[in-house]
Amino acid sequence: MHAILRATDVELFYGSQRALCGVDFTLGAGEVCAITGSSGSGKSSLLYCLAGVLAPTRGEILLDGVPLHSLDDDELSTVRRERFGFVFQYGELLPELTVEENAALPLRLAGRRKTKALEVAGEVLGRLGLAELRQRRTSQISGGQSQRVAVARALVHRPDVIFADEPTGALDSANAEAVLEEFLTLARSQGTAVVMVTHDASVAARADSQYMMADGSLARRAAV
Ligand SMILES: Nc1ncnc2c1ncn2[C@@H]1O[C@H](COP(=O)(O)OP(=O)(O)OP(=O)(O)O)[C@@H](O)[C@H]1O
Numbered sequence: 001m002h003a004i005l006r007a008t009d010v011e012l013f014y015g016s017q018r019a020l021c022g023v024d025f026t027l028g029a030g031e032v033c034a035i036t037g038s039s040g041s042g043k044s045s046l047l048y049c050l051a052g053v054l055a056p057t058r059g060e061i062l063l064d065g066v067p068l069h070s071l072d073d074d075e076l077s078t079v080r081r082e083r084f085g086f087v088f089q090y091g092e093l094l095p096e097l098t099v100e101e102n103a104a105l106p107l108r109l110a111g112r113r114k115t116k117a118l119e120v121a122g123e124v125l126g127r128l129g130l131a132e133l134r135q136r137r138t139s140q141i142s143g144g145q146s147q148r149v150a151v152a153r154a155l156v157h158r159p160d161v162i163f164a165d166e167p168t169g170a171l172d173s174a175n176a177e178a179v180l181e182e183f184l185t186l187a188r189s190q191g192t193a194v195v196m197v198t199h200d201a202s203v204a205a206r207a208d209s210q211y212m213m214a215d216g217s218l219a220r221r222a223a224v
Pocket residue numbers: 014015017018019037038039040041042043044045046
């Protein structure tokens with residue numbers, strides 16, 4: 001399997017606080033990976049580094065063999081916008097936009113025409129059970145519905161890698177299953193890779209690979 005993302009010996013400090021140490025990680029194209037670990041163990045920090053949002057203090061992150069730190073700000077923004085999709089814990093939707101406008105945002109930023117972008121967003125929203133809410137402003141939907149809109153927005157432009165921090169945290173089991181199915185379908189059909197942080201053991205068990213984060217160190221868990 002072609003390695004799309006590779007981290008070698010990554011360390012991250014926030015001031016004097018060490019959040020990551022000696023992290024090695026490889027993600028194959030089309031691989032769905034789950035990272036678990038206790039609160040404060042460094043899971044979100046790792047996602048931020050892998051996604052080029054934070055620069056590691058030591059070590060490097062390679063995307064298709066190219067070190068993220070070799071890209072200038074514009075190139076990094078383009079990578080994040082076009083090749084990555086994000087469902088972050090505090091990833092806010094824009095309250096003045098409707099559900100479908102929020103979900104269509106990555107396509108609009110990529111220059112797609114509004115009608116086409118809304119049509120594609122509508123299909124994804126439908127698969128996530130949100131068809132009825134398309135025209136609703138996101139200030140008028142529930143937390144779990146917002147989370148699914150954020151998932152739709154992360155995958156609408158068919159990115160190469162989706163980074164998801166607790167993407168099913170606010171969802172009941174049926175909706176968590178719908179989100180996971182979307183990830184797995186994209187991975188199998190488009191070769192999209194997914195790195196997701198989750199506390200949900202049943203979600204993690206469905207991933208292709210599982211890792212455990214403890215005190216800034218990452219360890220692969222054997223398949224059961
Ligand atoms: N901006 C920051 N400044 C200083 N320390 C930080 C910052 N963000 C995180 N930390 C610290 O870095 C460590 C790792 O935090 P991180 O958020 O990556 O953990 P996490 O495993 O994602 O936690 P949670 O499951 O609670 O979201 C923790 O000790 C945290 O207190």
